[in-house]
Amino acid sequence: MNLSPNSSLGLIFVTLLIKLGAVSLLAAFIARFGIFRRLIMVEQRTPRQKLQLAAFLGVPFMLGVLARLLAQYGGADLSLEVTVLAGLLGGTIVGLVVGMMVSLPALLIPLAMAHGKSEFVAVLLAVLYATSAGTARYVCPDKEEIWKFSPFIDLSLYRSIKQRFKHPAMDWQVLFSLIVVILEITRLYIGRIARGHLFYIDSSHFWSNVLIVLTTLVCVGLPVRIWNNTRIQKKLEEQEKALMQARVDALISQINPHFLFNTLNTVSSLVRFDPDTARQVVLKLANILRRRLKTQVHFVPIKQELDFIDDYLDIEVVRFGREKLQIRKEVDPEVMEMIVPNMILQPLVENAIRHGIGPKIEGGTITLRAARSNGRLTIEVSDDGVGIPADKQHEVFDSGIGISNVRERLKVLYGQEFTFNIESRVGKGTSIRFEIPELITPEKGAVTEAAHAPST
Numbered sequence: 234m235n236l237s238p239n240s241s242l243g244l245i246f247v248t249l250l251i252k253l254g255a256v257s258l259l260a261a262f263i264a265r266f267g268i269f270r271r272l273i274m275v276e277q278r279t280p281r282q283k284l285q286l287a288a289f290l291g292v293p294f295m296l297g298v299l300a301r302l303l304a305q306y307g308g309a310d311l312s313l314e315v316t317v318l319a320g321l322l323g324g325t326i327v328g329l330v331v332g333m334m335v336s337l338p339a340l341l342i343p344l345a346m347a348h349g350k351s352e353f354v355a356v357l358l359a360v361l362y363a364t365s366a367g368t369a370r371y372v373c374p375d376k377e378e379i380w381k382f383s384p385f386i387d388l389s390l391y392r393s394i395k396q397r398f399k400h401p402a403m404d405w406q407v408l409f410s411l412i413v414v415i416l417e418i419t420r421l422y423i424g425r426i427a428r429g430h431l432f433y434i435d436s437s438h439f440w441s442n443v444l445i446v447l448t449t450l451v452c453v454g455l456p457v458r459i460w461n462n463t464r465i466q467k468k469l470e471e472q473e474k475a476l477m478q479a480r481v482d483a484l485i486s487q488i489n490p491h492f493l494f495n496t497l498n499t500v501s502s503l504v505r506f507d508p509d510t511a512r513q514v515v516l517k518l519a520n521i522l523r524r525r526l527k528t529q530v531h532f533v534p535i536k537q538e539l540d541f542i543d544d545y546l547d548i549e550v551v552r553f554g555r556e557k558l559q560i561r562k563e564v565d566p567e568v569m570e571m572i573v574p575n576m577i578l579q580p581l582v583e584n585a586i587r588h589g590i591g592p593k594i595e596g597g598t599i600t601l602r603a604a605r606s607n608g609r610l611t612i613e614v615s616d617d618g619v620g621i622p623a624d625k626q627h628e629v630f631d632s633g634i635g636i637s638n639v640r641e642r643l644k645v646l647y648g649q650e651f652t653f654n655i656e657s658r659v660g661k662g663t664s665i666r667f668e669i670p671e672l673i674t675p676e677k678g679a680v681t682e683a684a685h686a687p688s689t
Contacts, residue, residue: 245436249448253455255309259293260456264463273460274467276376278323284330286323290315291334298335301432302342310432312336313420314452316359317413320366321379321457328363335359339432354423354431362416369412378405380461383454410450417449493518496548503551510551517548531646532672535603535612536569542578542601549586557596558586564603571610572672574642580635581614581665589618589663597662610671615664621657636665643667 263269269289272282297309312335320328336359339352373379383406421442424433434445496518503511521544539562550558582599590597602613636655643651650670657663 242436242438242441245434245441245445248434249444251309252311252448252452255297256311256314256452257455257459259297259311260459263289263293264460270463270467273322273464283323283327287319287327287330287334290319290323290327291331294331295334295338298338299342302338311452312339312355312359312432313362313416314449316362317366317416317453318456320363321370321382321409321453322460324370325363325367328367329360332356332359332363350429352430352432354427358420358423358431361419365412365416369409373405375405379409380457380464382406382409382457413450413453414446417446421445493522499548499551514548514551517544517551520544531575532572533575534570535564535573538573538575538578539564539601541576542582545579545582546599549583553586553590553596558590559596559598561598561600562602563600565605568603568605568610571605573610573612573669574646577639577642578612578614580639584635585614585616585618585663585665589616589620592619605671608671609668611666611668613664613666615662617662620659620661620663621655622659639667643669 266289268285272278272286272289275282278286294311294315297311301310312332315335316328316332319331323331333356336352336355339355341351343351370376370379420431420433421435424431424435436442436445496514500511500514500518503514521541546558546560550560578601582601585599590599597617600613600615602611602615604611640653643653647669651667653665653667655663655665
């Protein structure tokens with residue numbers, strides 16, 4: 234089973250290359266699992282999480298040991314490397330569990346097959362690997378140093394020497410590298426003494442043994458680099474989501490005072506000559522604010538958004554009068570449970586009333602439309618008001634808060650997956666239409682929490 238000192242240099246070299254390829258393949262495969270990605274994002278793990286981490290590391294590499302035992306070829310055996318990895322990333326307990334998983338087959342299978350020598354020394358050395366790596370993790374004050382571990386020790390040495398002149402301190406990268414090197418050398422010497430009771434790769438040439446030790450170092454460092462890149466990518470995704478959340482919150486907070494300011498202006502204009510109507514407006518405003526406080530989410534079903542618009546329009550109807558402001562809804566019943574950004578319609582409706590219907594002496598009609606087609610949800614707010622002159626239509630996105638705010642929120646939430654169009658003719662009215670990807674609430678009336686949905 235062992236590659237003895239008399240093995241050809243070519244065989245040893247090919248075996249080491251296979252080890253590098255196997256550890257890279259297994260590390261990349263493990264990194265594809267979402268549970269594993271979540272496990273490596275935390276450093277203080279529960280017992281359950283430690284067992285999960287041990288399973289992710291132990292099972293694939295145990296198959297490599299089995300392949301070595303059954304196929305009589307050592308290129309897939311990475312028992313030392315994975316035990317050290319488990320100790321560094323999960324602590325002594327995780328290292329011991331993984332060490333037992335990869336060493337017990339080497340102890341039991343030769344006995345069961347009644348040929349070959351039982352590799353009982355592998356179990357003893359697994360305890361040494363796990364204890365050494367776990368202790369290194371324990372004494373390291375900043376666990377992020379482990380994720381900086383690099384198989385290229387020369388760079389760590391250079392950095393250590395340079396830093397010592399400025400800030401004398403322990404270079405943990407050098408320490409981790411020395412532990413791996415010492416453990417591999419220990420396995421090499423014990424393997425020579427054990428006489429077949431331990432798998433190891435050996436050579437009679439000094440530089441070949443140096444290459445064997447360096448390969449072990451790289452086989453420990455490569456998975457750390459691969460999984461650290463996964464951690465960095467996940468952290469960037471979380472930061473991007475947090476940034477998007479902050480931008481959406483800022484845009485919504487911009488709408489709230491704008492809406493409140495305009496409503497209070499309506500109340501102030503009514504309070505002197507029509508206090509009863511002003512009281513009704515205040516009650517409607519209180520209902521709206523109460524609903525906003527109860528639903529601090531970024532996405533709501535269209536039905537809930539329309540209920541909010543109804544309360545808002547009740548305020549505007551009080552001001553304009555029912556004979557001057559008519560509301561029409563053309564909403565497909567199938568879309569009522571589809572979700573849209575919260576308060577996405579109110580700025581558009583307010584814009585239609587203030588700038589479309591308001592200047593028109595005889596008043597007009599606001600029409601709300603919503604329909605689905607080919608996996609897309611189309612929403613339209615149109616009015617038959619005064620319209621926008623052609624020479625001013627290009628200024629619409631830059632003037633005021635309403636339209637620019639809605640467009641910016643859609644851009645933040647949906648990236649390139651939305652369309653936003655304005656059509657207007659002087660004396661005929663204005664139509665604002667946007668399309669977004671179709672999303673349906675998981676349960677009727679349920680509210681989907683914030684902005685992780687359709688996007689970027």
